[in-house]
Amino acid sequence: MKKYFERLYNGIVKENPTLILMLGMCPTLAVSTRAMNGIGMGLSTTAVLILSNLVISLLRKAIPDQVRLPSYIVIVASLVTVTELLIEAYLPSLYEALGIYIPLIVVNCIILGRAEAYANKHTPMLSVMDGLGMGIGFTLALTLAGLIREILGNGTAFGAQLLPQGIDPIGIFVQPPGAFLVIALIIAVMNAIGIKSRQRKLVEEGCSGACAGCASAASCDKAGEVNGK
């Protein structure tokens, strides 16, 4: 039982995909204009991540090693399509808000990264817990960024008015530059209070350090070697 909770802790705190590993930055920056969008995107990704980890773990002995990446991509893309159709049918307002970023869950590094680094080596139950932990970690990070941007840029939190009417919110925070600024400041605060983050590796050493779990890590490494020469 303990190892199942260990997976949750690992995903939410120790290897938080967004804040520690710096994976899945595109959706983090793009949809964090509102806290609710963050939760919606986070939960959609979590659903895909749990199911893809489950399916890939169940098929881990059936998929030949040479064709595993194309197989994973097909599995993930099918799950994303199902999720997209469900959101379109039952949550049309969320579908409007997230737009193109729902199908783009396919190329989210977290999902292929966990398939490659964890699900293809572990039992289905453990893989599901790993997906759940990573998904919750991603959702929390997205919601935090969304909440900060919504309060500063719109004066509301989860849609409820927070700042008094007399105070003008700082509009730039809900616009694209605000996304870069808020994530930069969250990481800077984490650095200042001493949470070791591997993100430094991403920008200092190229992709090889941070994206080790990512499907394209091998080609990243090659690119890094050429950079060094």
Added chain:
Amino acid sequence: MNGSLIMIVIGSALINNVVLNQFLGICSFLGVSKQMKASASLGGAVIFVITIASAVASLLYDYVLAPLGLDYMKTIVFILVIAALVQIVEMFLKKKSPAIYKALGIYLPLITTNCAVLGVALTNVQDGYNFAQSVLSGFGTAVGYTLAIILLASIRTRIREEDIPAPLRGAPIVLISAALMSIAFMGFSGLSF
């Protein structure tokens, strides 16, 4: 008509910059921009692949997926086509044009997982672009990506010499630079009419 085609290129390269405004391809934008030379090569490879991929995706959607009513399959089909296309382009260049292969080759596989490629293909379909519009919007997007990554790489060469407060070193200062670039690019929104 000509005016609107030019507007598509300008719009996708500057006004709706793929990295600074739509946040696609952030991973390689932050990862590769450390080196000026690598950024320029990656930019070249991205222009090449996105332009071809938008053309193929547009043809495939107009003549196969839409007539057969397989609209909902587009995500799966596009991602597989892009992955296969990158492989074919790589093999073709290796055989026919070793010089270009040497300059771009290593960056080609990296591009398969670059969400900008899939993003452009899906946006083109969403906006109902025809073949010429899709190709131009793909080309414009890729030029915008190259512009952004080369600018960031130049900024980072300067930053390296500066004395930055400890908590901001590494990713935060790069993200703040990107934020300032994004503010600058917001100025281009005045170009749309």
